Amino acid sequence: xxxxxxxxxxxxxxxxxxxxxxxxxxxxxxxxxxxxxxxxxxxxxxxxxxxxxxxxxxxxxx
Numbered sequence: 938x939x940x941x942x943x944x945x946x947x948x949x950x951x952x953x954x955x956x957x958x959x960x961x962x963x964x965x966x967x968x969x970x971x972x973x974x975x976x977x978x979x980x981x982x983x984x985x986x987x988x989x990x991x992x993x994x995x996x997x998x999x
Contacts, residue, residue, distance in 0.1 A: 941986075944979055 951972065954960040962968055 941979070941982055944975055944982070948975065948979075 951960070951968075955962075960968060
């Protein structure tokens with residue numbers, strides 16, 4: 938859960954910095970790669986959490 942909190946805090950900081958004009962997509966082309974990569978990791982992380990929650994005690998008995 939700590940990794941998810943760090944990603945959310947990074948996203949918040951990034952949004953504030955872009956909103957205040959401290960960061961610009963034209964000046965920092967790597968920024969778009971970071972944002973897309975981070976959003977992709979958040980989606981994968983949420984999928985893992987949901988799957989573990991839904992299937993935590995689903996064992997097949999023969």
